[in-house]
Amino acid sequence: MPPVDDQDSDLFRRSVGDIKRLRTETAVHDLPRPAPSARFRREDEAEVLRDSLEGELDPAELETGDELVFRRPMVRPADFKRLRRGHFSVSSEIDLHGLNAADAHAALAEFIKQASGRRQSCVRVIHGKGLRSGPNGPVIKKRIGRWLRQRDEVLAYASARAVDGGTGAVYVLLRNKA
Numbered sequence: 001m002p003p004v005d006d007q008d009s010d011l012f013r014r015s016v017g018d019i020k021r022l023r024t025e026t027a028v029h030d031l032p033r034p035a036p037s038a039r040f041r042r043e044d045e046a047e048v049l050r051d052s053l054e055g056e057l058d059p060a061e062l063e064t065g066d067e068l069v070f071r072r073p074m075v076r077p078a079d080f081k082r083l084r085r086g087h088f089s090v091s092s093e094i095d096l097h098g099l100n101a102a103d104a105h106a107a108l109a110e111f112i113k114q115a116s117g118r119r120q121s122c123v124r125v126i127h128g129k130g131l132r133s134g135p136n137g138p139v140i141k142k143r144i145g146r147w148l149r150q151r152d153e154v155l156a157y158a159s160a161r162a163v164d165g166g167t168g169a170v171y172v173l174l175r176n177k178a
Contacts, residue, residue, distance in 0.1 A: 049105065066167040068145050071156040075173065083122070083173050084158040090171065091120035096140050097128050104140045105147055112174070116153035119176040124160060129168040141168075148172060 071080045082088060094111040096104040108125065115123045125148075127140045148154045153175050160169040 067159040068141075068167070068170050069158045070145060070149055070154075072154075075156045079173070080156055080158070083156055083171050086161040086164060086171060088122035088171065088173065090122050090124045090164070091115065091118075093124035093126060093169075095126040096144075097126065099140070101139055101143060105143070108144075108147055109151070112148075112151050112153050112172070116174045116176060121174055121176065123172050123174065124164060124169055125157075125172055126165050126169040129166075144170065 069084070071077075092111075092115055094107060096107060099107060104127075111123070111125075125144065127138075127144045129138060129141065145157075148157050148170070154172055155175050156173040157170045159167050160171055164171070
């Protein structure tokens with residue numbers, strides 16, 4: 001770096017003018033950062049909730065048949081086969097009988113979130129067969145597959161064995177939160 005000559009030094013002092021030295025004790029260098037806000041995530045989740053509760057059902061979901069199955073590509077076929085056969089230990093379960101669609105969806109979302117947070121790998125969701133649902137058929141069973149597929153924590157699900165609720169329940173394989 002070239003040395004500063006007297007002319008440049010005088011020019012600098014004239015342009016800066018009178019200055020006061022700040023005391024370092026009173027200067028604030030690190031302002032606290034604002035708390036993070038997941039505004040877009042909340043808006044996305046609210047939109048998904050509205051769509052799942054009020055939106056029209058996919059015709060394929062209306063004709064669900066008896067068995068519900070889903071597997072993300074990262075789940076090995078052998079693990080999916082074990083899930084379908086009920087070979088995973090079920091850590092906890094939730095029973096959605098008697099709830100309306102909105103309450104069932106909220107309860108399911110909270111249950112999945114908590115189970116994943118507790119690092120549970122397999123849970124059972126009892127949704128019922130909808131035998132007393134009237135002429136429109138099962139309400140929760142029609143929607144449970146879509147609700148589960150929308151959750152990032154859900155890796156796979158399959159209808160339970162007869163001893164665990166059969167087609168009125170599903171085993172759910174969860175991704176554990178780190």
